[in-house]
Amino acid sequence: MNSVQRxxxxxxxxxxVLWFGCFMAGMGFSLVLPFMSLYIDTLxxxxxxxxxxxxxxxxxxxxxxxxxxxxxxGRLADRKGRKLMLLRASAGxxxxxxxxxxxxxxxxxxxxxxxxxxxxxxxxxxxALIATSAPRExxxxxxxxxxxxxVTGQMIGPLLGGTIAGFFGYRVTFLITACLLAAGxxxxxxxxxESFEPVEKGQQLPAKEIMHQLPHPQLIIGxxxxxxxxxxxxxxxxxxxxxxxRELLHNHGNVxxxxxxxxxxxxxxxxIAAPQFGRLGDRIGTQRILLLGLIFATLIYLPQGFVxxxxxxxILRIFVGxxxxxxxxxxxxxLAKYSPHTVAGRxxxxxxxxxxVGQVSGPLIGSGISGFLGYNGVFFTTAALEFVNFVWVWxxxxxxxxxxxxxxx
Numbered sequence: 001m002n003s004v005q006r007x008x009x010x011x012x013x014x015x016x017v018l019w020f021g022c023f024m025a026g027m028g029f030s031l032v033l034p035f036m037s038l039y040i041d042t043l044x045x046x047x048x049x050x051x052x053x054x055x056x057x058x059x060x061x062x063x064x065x066x067x068x069x070x071x072x073x074g075r076l077a078d079r080k081g082r083k084l085m086l087l088r089a090s091a092g093x094x095x096x097x098x099x100x101x102x103x104x105x106x107x108x109x110x111x112x113x114x115x116x117x118x119x120x121x122x123x124x125x126x127x128a129l130i131a132t133s134a135p136r137e138x139x140x141x142x143x144x145x146x147x148x149x150x151v152t153g154q155m156i157g158p159l160l161g162g163t164i165a166g167f168f169g170y171r172v173t174f175l176i177t178a179c180l181l182a183a184g185x186x187x188x189x190x191x192x193x194e195s196f197e198p199v200e201k202g203q204q205l206p207a208k209e210i211m212h213q214l215p216h217p218q219l220i221i222g223x224x225x226x227x228x229x230x231x232x233x234x235x236x237x238x239x240x241x242x243x244x245x246r247e248l249l250h251n252h253g254n255v256x257x258x259x260x261x262x263x264x265x266x267x268x269x270x271x272i273a274a275p276q277f278g279r280l281g282d283r284i285g286t287q288r289i290l291l292l293g294l295i296f297a298t299l300i301y302l303p304q305g306f307v308x309x310x311x312x313x314x315i316l317r318i319f320v321g322x323x324x325x326x327x328x329x330x331x332x333x334x335l336a337k338y339s340p341h342t343v344a345g346r347x348x349x350x351x352x353x354x355x356x357v358g359q360v361s362g363p364l365i366g367s368g369i370s371g372f373l374g375y376n377g378v379f380f381t382t383a384a385l386e387f388v389n390f391v392w393v394w395x396x397x398x399x400x401x402x403x404x405x406x407x408x409x
Contacts, residue, residue, distance in 0.1 A: 010193055011133040015142055017191045018126040019149040021090065024184035025122040026153025028093055029062070031161035031177050032100075039170045043106045054106050058113050060360050065117025067356035073121045074128075074349020082129040082345060083194045085121055090185035092119025098178030101171040117356075122184075123150050124352040128344040129194060131336030139336050140286055144278020144329040148271045151324070155267025216338050220347065222396025223331045224354040226290075229389040230327050231358025233297070233382050236366035244375040248310045262314055269321025277326045278333065286333045287397040293326025294390035301383035305376040334397075 032039075037055040040046070046054065077085040096116045103109045126146060134142040164173045214220055242259035249255060281289040300319045307313045331351070339347040369381045 011130065011135075011142070014133060014192050014194075015130055015146060017187050018086075018130065019146055021086065021184040021188055022123050022126050022146060022149030023153040024180050025090070025093065026150035027157040027160070028097060028153070028177050028181050030154040030157030031164075032097075032173060040106055040109065042170070043103065043109065054110070058106070058110050059363070061110055061113040062117040062120070063356040063359045065114045066120040067353045067360075069118055070121060070124065070349040070352040070356070071346065072349075074124070074346035074352075077121075077125055077128065077345030077349070078343055081194055082125045082132075083188065083192055085125040085345070086129070086188045086192065087185060089119055089122035089125065090181055090188060093122070094178045094181035094185060097174055097181060101174035101178075120356075121349065121352065124348040125345065127332050127336075128348040129192070131332070131339075131348070132341040132344050133194070136337065137282060140278040140282040140329070140333040141275060142278070143332045143336060144274045144276075144281075144325075147329040147332065148274045151267050151270045151274070155264045155271070159264060214339065218398075219338055219396055220335065222392065223334055224351055226389060226393055226396065227328065227331050227351050228354040228358040228361075229385060229392065230331070231355050232362040232365060233301075233385045233389070234324065235359055235362025236369070236378055236382050236385070238363050238366065240366055240370045240375050240378055243370075245310065245313070247375065248307070248313060258310065262310070262317055265314055265317040266321030266324055269318045270325040273322050273325035274329050278329055281330060281333060286330050286337070287393075289326050290330035290334070290393055291390065291397070293323050293330065294386055294393060296326070297323035298383050298386040298390065301379050301386060305379035305383075 036058060037051060040054050040058060041051055073085055073088075093116060096112050096119060100109060100112050103112065127143060130142050130146055131139060161173055161177075164176060168176075241263055242255065245259045245262055246255045249258065277289050277293075297320070300316055300323055304313060304316050304320075307316065332348075335347055335351060336344070365381065365385075366378050369378045373381070
């Protein structure tokens with residue numbers, strides 16, 4: 001080791017701290033989901049139909065509100081800075097999550113879940129900050145690495161949440177999650193630094209003008225819709241995965257544990273593969289990685305509809321994680337590379353709105369399809385959705401292919 005240590009570039013320090021913050025945010029959103037319906041059941045006397053209704057509403061409330069308010073926070077981020085938005089999101093989520101431990105009825109819980117959506121935006125602003133501070137030639141690798149933080153948190157969250165709830169009860173789990181989110185706030189406060197020039201309110205362009213002034217507006221809008229498709233496809237399996245596992249096990253074995261492992265496998269694969277795809281995209285073109293990832297996802301979802309045992313499903317879910325590693329990070333990299341830094345906050349917040357729509361519509365699609373076509377039909381429908389997304393991306397990225405073909409040799 002050299003006696004004189006080189007100082008780490010600021011963008012790299014931000015990346016490491018924000019990775020942990022995104023990990024906390026991802027875990028904060030997913031840690032309570034495995035027992036949310038059970039927690040609701042302790043708040044009153046509900047029929048089976050009422051419990052399903054309140055569980056669905058409680059789940060959707062956060063994402064519906066996020067879809068609406070994200071552009072407002074993005075506009076403020078471009079005026080006041082992304083670090084301020086990171087502190088606002090992490091502090092707000094910590095307070096709201098802690099308050100959920102003290103609710104006495106389901107109406108309070110739904111209201112707090114909606115308020116959690118108001119304080120969303122940590123991950124989108126982390127992406128915006130890294131996108132505007134990392135060197136362009138390393139943006140794919142940096143955003144690919146950052147994306148693994150939230151993915152890992154979402155992967156570990158359900159397993160950790162179920163374990164804590166089993167030992168300490170539901171309410172203590174909310175308090176522990178609040179403490180973890182508070183830790184993310186403290187790290188951002190002291191260790192994240194942003195070089196930011198405030199933009200006056202009167203100097204900000206309206207959304208319509210921003211789109212007109214972008215070099216490739218069709219590409220940016222196309223990536224928003226692509227994000228929605230990706231999240232809808234990923235979440236379409238969520239409502240039926242444990243039921244499908246139970247069917248494959250013929251009602252034998254530890255279904256909750258095995259379901260948790262199967263659900264976590266894609267996240268493990270994404271954690272390993274995402275930085276590699278980001279680095280490769282910086283070399284061969286991020287749009288190529290995105291297109292290949294969508295084709296691969298289509299081919300991987302199809303055979304899941306034909307599996308006959310849990311091992312086949314587990315192996316295919318690992319490959320789903322590899323395809324995921326090529327998708328959302330690629331979209332975020334394209335948004336970063338083809339959007340001016342002055343509007344990055346709004347661009348990533350619009351993308352989060354579309355992401356939230358996908359997170360709500362995906363489970364609805366999965367539940368609806370499974371009712372008509374069975375569990376296998378959900379996988380076939382998801383494969384079709386991924387292929388439609390491929391066609392959409394092929395059309396949306398046409399300006400990049402034209403630009404490359406017209407480049408002088």
